[in-house]
């Protein structure tokens with residue numbers, strides 16, 4: 001606050017309130033979470049909405065974060081393992097092992113698909129420096145091993161998985177303990193594969209974009225409607241607290257930080273807030289809390305616009321005849337061609353409207369502030 005650059009922090013808060021960006025990386029926490037093989041903490045940006053590279057040191061001993069890439073993601077639907085186990089923990093870990101092997105093989109397919117790729121396949125990427133400066137006719141193979149590139153095991157629905165097994169929420173002590181145990185187990189797998197193949201497998205909180213709906217529909221088909229588990233058209237992203245859970249912003253970030261540090265390949269936490277343009281002090285207090293507690297987080301504010309009547313505020317979702325629709329609360333306009341709605345879809349901000357599953361999730365988000 002006494003820094004001569006504090007006005008930049010204030011401007012960032014103002015911008016977040018209007019446009020949901022910038023997001024916030026805590027250098028303090030990141031230096032603790034991202035330690036390279038020389039024992040140094042590193043701070044760097046994410047790729048897209050949440051992918052984080054794992055620390056890497058080049059031949060000269062320097063940390064390297066630009067020019068690196070990811071070989072792909074395979075996501076495990078944790079809810080399916082939870083329900084398949086029918087509340088039997090031994091069975092759960094047995095199915096868990098089987099699914100991990102399935103994910104592993106799927107990831108190896110992605111890797112094999114890339115093996116032998118010539119730099120000529122995408123010259124801007126591989127020859128002219130966007131990622132590397134290889135010669136014509138050279139393969140990218142060397143960069144698939146040794147940690148230059150990452151390869152991601154994604155996961156989704158930790159909340160519902162835990163609830164299906166023990167009937168507890170991640171916000172309850174027993175739920176939190178089991179949730180953390182599952183996260184640690186996932187990391188043990190990526191570490192094991194990494195050691196065996198010299199490839200940088202890491203655990204990734206999958207954004208899940210429209211897949212949230214696909215997974216939910218598949219779960220309903222296999223298991224029917226299970227209260228608190230499959231009774232919605234979406235499943236919860238990564239380790240997140242369920243969007244309908246009443247929890248304040250600070251408790252949410254504090255809890256999710258424990259899970260985020262176990263999601264090294266990528267993760268983001270957010271808090272849902274109302275229009276904050278007249279309460280920048282509250283935005284600043286969340287920013288300060290992020291700095292002290294969690295590596296990467298953001299605030300979801302609301303700033304929609306109706307072209308029919310000029311309404312500037314929050315356009316709402318209503319359910320009619322089993323279908324969710326966007327409606328201007330001022331004039332009743334339902335034509336999405338004539339309104340701008342921006343919502344955090346998973347990490348990035350969407351403005352093109354969403355499938356019914358994601359729309360339901362957006363509708364049900366409770367405020368944390």
Ligand SMILES: [Zn+2]
Pocket residue numbers: 306307308309310311328329330331332333
């Ligand atoms: Zn309107």
